[in-house]
Amino acid sequence: GAVVSQHPSRVICKSGTSVKIECRSLDFQATTMFWYRQFPKKSLMLMATSNEGSKATYEQGVEKDKFLINHASLTLSTLTVTSAHPEDSSFYICSARVEGLETQYFGPGTRLLVL
């Protein structure tokens, strides 16, 4: 089946720094990738839709200048958390949509801790 990877799996950073999280589709091309965020003991909330070669579409309430998304190739999307604060600490999961198939494959997630 289709595999989606994320790197890093876990990251700890200081407040004020920026952190980049990568999402890769390993054996298929994904024109669309999605970024989700999960707060402790809560469900996943969609943050943004990442389209290859164009600007990401952000969900209501998500700061686009805070969470920079780049989808430079058909197999890679990156999420950069800029000027991270402790409240940005969360579990971030990406997914990739297979063109023509109405489903998505999810990555293993990245746990971010901002000190």
Place this chain on the structure above:
Amino acid sequence: KQEVTQIPAALSVPEGENLVLNCSFTDSAIYNLQWFRQDPGKGLTSLLLIQSSQREQTSGRLNASLDKSSGRSTLYIAASQPGDSATYLCAVYSGTYKYIFGTGTRLKVLA
């Protein structure tokens, strides 16, 4: 706006019991519904994917049903084991190409 609700929020059962987890959604115009398992601090593991044209899917001790018209899906776990302890999430894939996740059911199976 699609909303997905899961009942119960938490469940604790003795080993060996058969159990049912419920998922309801407000908009029946869906492509598919997927059940996931999430262990503490871990990512998602896809358990079962039901297309909108299907009524149920089975994998081992798991059986998921879908009643699109009533906006309901159930995940049936037979002969539960301590290793089944996890949070179970259902997610609905709609025409906006987004998965909307439910609130999850935290399951604990006691040995």
